[in-house]
Amino acid sequence: MLFTSPILALSALVAIATASPRICQTHASKTTNSSTIKCPIVLDGRVPANASLTSFDTANGLFNPDYVKGNNLSWSDILLFPTVATNSRFDSADAAQYKPIEVNINNASVYQAQYGFRRAGLLFANDSNTGSLGYTGVKTLHWSVQQDPQRALNLSHEYLNVWHESADYSADQIMFQAGSILAQPGLARDTFKVFDRNSSLLWSVAMDLEGGWQNFAVTLDVTANTIQIYYSTGTDPLQAVTDVIPTDLSGDGQFQIGMIKKPTGTSDVVNAGYQEAPFEEGQIYGGLFVEDSAGGCISL
Ligand SMILES: *[C@@H]1O[C@H](CO)[C@@H](O)[C@H](O)[C@H]1NC(C)=O
Ligand SMILES: *[C@@H]1O[C@H](CO)[C@@H](O)[C@H](O)[C@H]1NC(C)=O
Ligand SMILES: *[C@@H]1O[C@H](CO)[C@@H](O)[C@H](O)[C@H]1NC(C)=O
Ligand SMILES: *[C@@H]1O[C@H](CO)[C@@H](O)[C@H](O)[C@H]1NC(C)=O
Ligand SMILES: *[C@@H]1O[C@H](CO)[C@@H](O)[C@H](O)[C@H]1NC(C)=O
Ligand SMILES: *[C@@H]1O[C@H](CO)[C@@H](O)[C@H](O)[C@H]1NC(C)=O
Ligand SMILES: *[C@@H]1O[C@H](CO)[C@@H](O)[C@H](O)[C@H]1NC(C)=O
Numbered sequence: 001m002l003f004t005s006p007i008l009a010l011s012a013l014v015a016i017a018t019a020s021p022r023i024c025q026t027h028a029s030k031t032t033n034s035s036t037i038k039c040p041i042v043l044d045g046r047v048p049a050n051a052s053l054t055s056f057d058t059a060n061g062l063f064n065p066d067y068v069k070g071n072n073l074s075w076s077d078i079l080l081f082p083t084v085a086t087n088s089r090f091d092s093a094d095a096a097q098y099k100p101i102e103v104n105i106n107n108a109s110v111y112q113a114q115y116g117f118r119r120a121g122l123l124f125a126n127d128s129n130t131g132s133l134g135y136t137g138v139k140t141l142h143w144s145v146q147q148d149p150q151r152a153l154n155l156s157h158e159y160l161n162v163w164h165e166s167a168d169y170s171a172d173q174i175m176f177q178a179g180s181i182l183a184q185p186g187l188a189r190d191t192f193k194v195f196d197r198n199s200s201l202l203w204s205v206a207m208d209l210e211g212g213w214q215n216f217a218v219t220l221d222v223t224a225n226t227i228q229i230y231y232s233t234g235t236d237p238l239q240a241v242t243d244v245i246p247t248d249l250s251g252d253g254q255f256q257i258g259m260i261k262k263p264t265g266t267s268d269v270v271n272a273g274y275q276e277a278p279f280e281e282g283q284i285y286g287g288l289f290v291e292d293s294a295g296g297c298i299s300l
Helices: 053-057
Strands: 041-044 101-106 118-122 138-147 158-165 172-179 191-196 201-206 214-221 226-233 254-261 280-292
Touching: 101 118, 101 254, 138 158, 172 214, 191 214, 201 226, 254 280
Parallel strands: none
Antiparallel strands: 041 280, 101 280, 118 254, 138 214, 138 280, 158 172, 158 254, 172 191, 191 201, 214 226
C-alpha cells in the first residue's frame, strides 16, 4: 500500500506525501441550517461544541483518526480547543453548536521517517483520494485561521497549512502557506500565500499575528480547471480577491488542513535539515467545510 512507502526524496516544490489510505465514498451531500452557509455541504469539518479531544482518536465522522500525524502521537495529543473571543464566521451563525480547533506541532511531530518535517494534518473523514465528492465539478473549500501568540509560528521557516494533494502524491494543486518560502526568498514571511501547483504565487495577505480571524475560501472548478480565492476578516462576509484563474487541477487527491513545518538549511526538506527543539506551535482553525458550488453557489 502506498502509505507504507519508504522515505520520499521530494524537493521543496513538489508535493508532500500524505500517505493516506483510500476511503470508500458512501455518503450523499447534506444541507446545513445556518444563516451564512448557503450551499450543500459535501465535506464537513466543523467541530461540534460538545466534541471531546479523545473523540478524534477513533472514527469520528469529521476527520480521519489515523492520518497525518507524528508516529507515536494521538490526535488528542495534537489538538487543543483554544479559547477565542468569538467564533469564526462560519462557526458563528450557530455559536453554540461549533467551536475552533488548534492543530499543534512540536519536535515529536515526525510522520513515518520524514525527519526533515514536523507535521500534523487533518483529512476530512469523508474525503477520498480518488473520486471524492469534495473534488469534482465545482466545489468551495472554506477555512478560517487565527494565530495563537502563545504558540506562534517561527516565520523563519516555511509552513504549508492548507492544501490539496494529487492522488499519486506528485503535486499539490493548491497550497496555502506561511513563513519564509525556501525557493522564493523574496516573498514576505509574515504573509499567507496561495500558490498553484507550479508554486506560482496567486495571492497573499498579511498574517494577523495578534489573533484575529482571517477567513479564506477557494472555489475549485475541477472540470474547467479554474480557481478563485475569497477572503475576509472577523465575521465580515467573504469577498473575491482574485479573478477566476485558469490552472491545472487534474490528478484527484485529498485536502489536508494543519501544518507542515519545513526545515532550514537543506535541499532535502523531507528527510534532513534543521529544526529547533524543543518548540510548541499551533494554528487555530474554524469553519472547515467544502460546499457544492454548482450553479455559482457560494457562501460568503
Ligand atoms: C460522512 O459520510 C457518512 C456516511 O455516509 C455520513 O453518515 C456522515 O454524515 C458524513 N459526515 C459528514 C461530516 O459529512
Ligand atoms: C434552523 O435552526 C434554528 C435554530 O436551531 C431553528 O430555530 C430553525 O427552525 C431551523 N430552521 C430550519 C429551516 O430547519
Ligand atoms: C453532541 O450533541 C449532539 C446533539 O445533541 C449529540 O447527538 C452528540 O452525541 C453529542 N456528542 C457528544 C460527544 O457528546
Ligand atoms: C515511537 O515509539 C517507538 C516505541 O516506543 C520507538 O521505538 C520510536 O523511536 C518512536 N518514534 C518516534 C518518532 O518517536
Ligand atoms: C526560528 O527558526 C530559526 C531557523 O531554524 C532558528 O535559527 C531560530 O532559533 C528560531 N527561533 C526561535 C525563537 O525558536
Ligand atoms: C506549470 O508548469 C508546466 C510545466 O512547466 C506548464 O506546462 C504549465 O503551463 C504551468 N502551469 C501554470 C498554471 O503555470
Ligand atoms: C527532535 O526530534 C529529532 C527527530 O526525532 C530527534 O533526533 C531529536 O533528538 C529531538 N530533539 C530533542 C531536543 O528532543
